[in-house]
Amino acid sequence: MYRQMLSALLVGVVVVGVLEMGVADAKPAPPQVAAMADALKYLQELDKYYSQVSRPRFGKRSEYVAPADDTMMEASERILESLSRRR
Template sequence: MCRVSQMWAAVVVVVVLVVATDLGAVAEAKPDPSQLANMAEALKYLQELDKYYSQVSRPRFGKRSDYAMPSGDALMEASERLLETLARRR
C-alpha cells in the first residue's frame, strides 16, 4: 500500500514539473521578427491600396437609375386622385 502511494506521489511530481517547464517556455516565446516584418509590409500595402482606390474611384449616386422622375403636373394629378380616393372612403 505504501508503494502505491509513493508511485502516485512520484507521478504527480513529474506531471507538475512537466507542466511548469511547458508554461515557462510559453511565457518566454516571442514572435519571429521576419513574421512581424511581413505583417508590417502587408499592412502598409493595404493602407496604400486603400489610399489609391479612395482617390481613383468615386461613388456614383443616381447616374444609372432606371427610375425617371415624373413631371410636377403628373405628381399633382396623382396626389389629387389619391386625396379624392381617401375622401370617398370616409
C-alpha cells in the same frame, strides 16, 4: 496513496513547465517580421489611394424611377377626390 498523488502532481507540474517553455520560444523570425511590416505598409498605402480615387455610389443602380411632378400631382388629386367621395 499520497505518494501516487504527489507523483501525479509532480508530473503535471513538469508537463505544464515544458509546455510553457515551448510557447515562449515560438517567436517569428526577424525576416518574417520585416516582411509583415512591409505588407501592412503596402496595404495602408493602397487603402489611402483607393479612398482618394473612388467615389461612393448612392442610388446609381436603383431600378426605381421617380415619376414626374405632374404625375405625382395628378395621383394625389385622384386620391383626394376618391376620399372626398367616400364621405
